[in-house]
Amino acid sequence: EAGVVQSPRYKIIEKKQPVAFWCNPISGHNTLYWYRQNLGQGPELLIRYENEEAVDDSQLPKDRFSAERLKGVDSTLKIQPAELGDSAVYLCASSGSGRYEQFFGPGTRLTVL
């Protein structure tokens, strides 16, 4: 079974530039999560989707971050404009209905210069 796929794996941009991350969850997983992990910290939830509906986006900085999951499968997370403090690893995870175990993708390591 294929795992959660993310791209790109690495991204280096200058501040004020836009950036987008893509995630393809495990087939059949209705719930999709985006996390941000800063160095030396645990992952922190940015947004959670149930199918195509964002059910928890309370931690998403909405002034510069946006996300979508149009057909309830793939998802994109966008930052515009990026700031130096956005440098982190952005992790996507998915889980099946009624199950707590979340499966994480390899993450996108973002560096903002």
Place this chain on the structure above:
Amino acid sequence: RKEVEQDPGPFNVPEGATVAFNCTYSNSASQSFFWYRQDCRKEPKLLMSVYSSGNEDGRFTAQLNRASQYISLLIRDSKLSDSATYLCVVTHNTDKLIFGTGTRLQVFP
């Protein structure tokens, strides 16, 4: 104060040693508890769930003390391959995972 607190370590132990990690959580409404493992520059992966009755999986034993809001992970007979960061995780009444900062373990020969 963070909702889930862990000693960041690192814990440096020789092969064969027994090592224990502790974690405290502040929200008494927390319902489910887990340990995740994260290798260097890799994604977190579920290691084991934690139940009030305690649970064991091979060399790994997890315990939960709801009264003290305390979770532990015991690793017996440490292997070099156990070197990783161990993340304590709690949930409330949703499947939102709340992670601690992680405890780094380094097992040396």
